[in-house]
Amino acid sequence: MVDWLSDPWQFEFMRRALLAGVFVAIACSVVGAFVVVKGLAFLGDAVAHSSLAGAAVAFVAGGGSLMINVGAIIAAVLTAVGVSALTSGGRLREDTAIALLFAALFAFGVLLISRTRNYALELNSFIVGNILSVGTSDLVLMGGLTVVIVALVVYFYPELLYASYDPEMAAATGIPVGLVQTGLLVLVALASVIAFRLVGVVLVMAMLVAPATSASLLVRRIPGLMATGAILGIVATVAGLYGSYYGGVAAGPAIVMASIAIFVAVFVIAPRGLLASFR
Amino acid sequence: MSESPATGTAIEVTGLSSGYGRHAALEGVSFKAPLGNLVGLLGSNGSGKSTLLKTIIGLLPTWAGEVRLLDRPVDEVRARIGYMPQAEDVDWSFPVTVRDVVAMGLIEPGFGPRRLFRRSSRRVDEALKLIGISDLAGRRVGELSGGQQRRTLLARTLIKAPDVLLLDEPTAGLDISSEEEFLQIIQGLARDGRTVLVATHDISCVQRVYDYALCLNRTVVAFGPPATTLTSDTLAATFGRHLLHLGGGEVAEPHVAHQGNQ
Secondary structure, eight states: HHHHHHHGSSSSHHHHHEEEEEEEEHHHHHHHHHHHTTTTTHHHHHHHHHHHHHHHHHHHTTHHHHHHHHHHHHHHHHHHHHHHHHGGGSSOOHHHHHHHHHHHHHHHHHHHHHSTTTHHHOOOOOOOOOOGOHHHHHHHHHHHHHHHHHHHHTTHHHHHHHHHHHHHHHHTTOOOOOHHHHHHHHHHHHHHHHHHHHOGGHHHHHHHHHHHHHOOOOOOOHHHHHHHHHHHHHHHHHHHHHHHHHHTHHHHHHHHHHHHHHHHHHHHTTTTTTTGGGG | OOOSSSSSEEEEEEEEEEEEEEEEEEEEEEEEEEEEEEEEEEOOSSSHHHHHHHHTSSSSSSSOOOOOOOOEEEEGSSSGEEEEEGGSSTTTTTOHHHHHHHHHTTOOOOSSSOOOOOOHHHHHHHHHTTTOOOTTTTSGGGGGHHHHHHHHHHHHTTTTTSEEEEEHEEEEEEEEHHHHHHHHHHHHHHHHEEEEEEEESHHHHHHHHEEEEESSSSSSEEOOOOOHHHHHHHHHHHHOOOBOOOOGGGBBBOOTTTTTTT
């Protein structure tokens, strides 16, 4: 039994994947708390997908791991800012703006990658993630970004909370609500860039939404939601990596499935969950 | 109402026009409310009551005219102004407690050595106590009744002890006893020298306890003490509908009074 539990961790790539998963869980739940309570899931999904365009530009230009991440960050942030710009003044509905940017940048990313020799293989690692590709420099970047995200959310928590809960009152107090909302989108962009190496662009949204949603059924305040979400995300990462190791399946989807399984369990047994409504 | 020790002008609006997009909701609004008074803002739905409050506080742009609060431009005295939105405009499903919401009233913009969200400060406790909701502090806002929701919003508005309060239909949808309690709190604020501008449908209540009535129908129909201002002609011009006349020429609430409130 002990061997069964410890066996996977003798491998360097498994230990790296675990550390990456911890960063992803923390960053995604801290940002995901706002994504869930503000209903920004579709936006988070779009930001994650469009990061592919930036990653692809860096990749095709022959950039290394660091440049690919930087490219992804730039594309994701541009999408976040672009959605704000397209919807300001009521020019476009938000979901329309998101869909257009999402499609444009994702298609552009796939287009660029389709010019490379190992098209299917390369595309696959972007889309569903590849834990074998998480190198030391990636871990440093992921860790650094996680620290930056947590620091920004802690420091700007009053503004983020007020502008999310009651934008009108926040504006009346003198808080620059538009700027805070764009800032939140940029945080979503940073978190999805951390996550896409591990679970791929397609499944980033699951990491942003699933642990935070499970947590929202268990706790009553946002800080608790963030902490609980991070713990559930880490549990899902560990479970997913075991599943991947022993089941011989891709790690990213295994982590996401574990996350979803936790959500289903919480949804059924939580104090405000499915079972409670039958009592 | 007793004479307030404070003198001066709390709210001065001159030739104000405002609206949404290209649609003008207010045109040429002018009035002057002295300090330490309770002012009832009367008008039917769509008369521009909310628009006026939002323009005064700067949430909507001023197309023409000027707003001065406490004899200064709004931006200079923002910290001394309290605003309470309609309860319908607030997201009650949000995962925050009553204490969180009240503490939000302490948040001030800007950087500096401030910070961290001080939800357990003495001022939060005092505001909760003042409004009589100390026992609800840990409750999630989604679990509150309509009256408790409005008290929570009022506690948030009052936490910085503002000199001027703008309240948007604070009693809409409340039962009579909650409404009466709410009214007593507001009256107490005016006695302390604060100026309270309340958007409301309740004509009889304004007649009974307010110092001034401001009748609005896209522009000011009349402004003055309720006894002389709320004539049947004024009310007809304000509400633009048939009014219910009671014995002795008294005017009661119009039929349209509570449309659209939950």
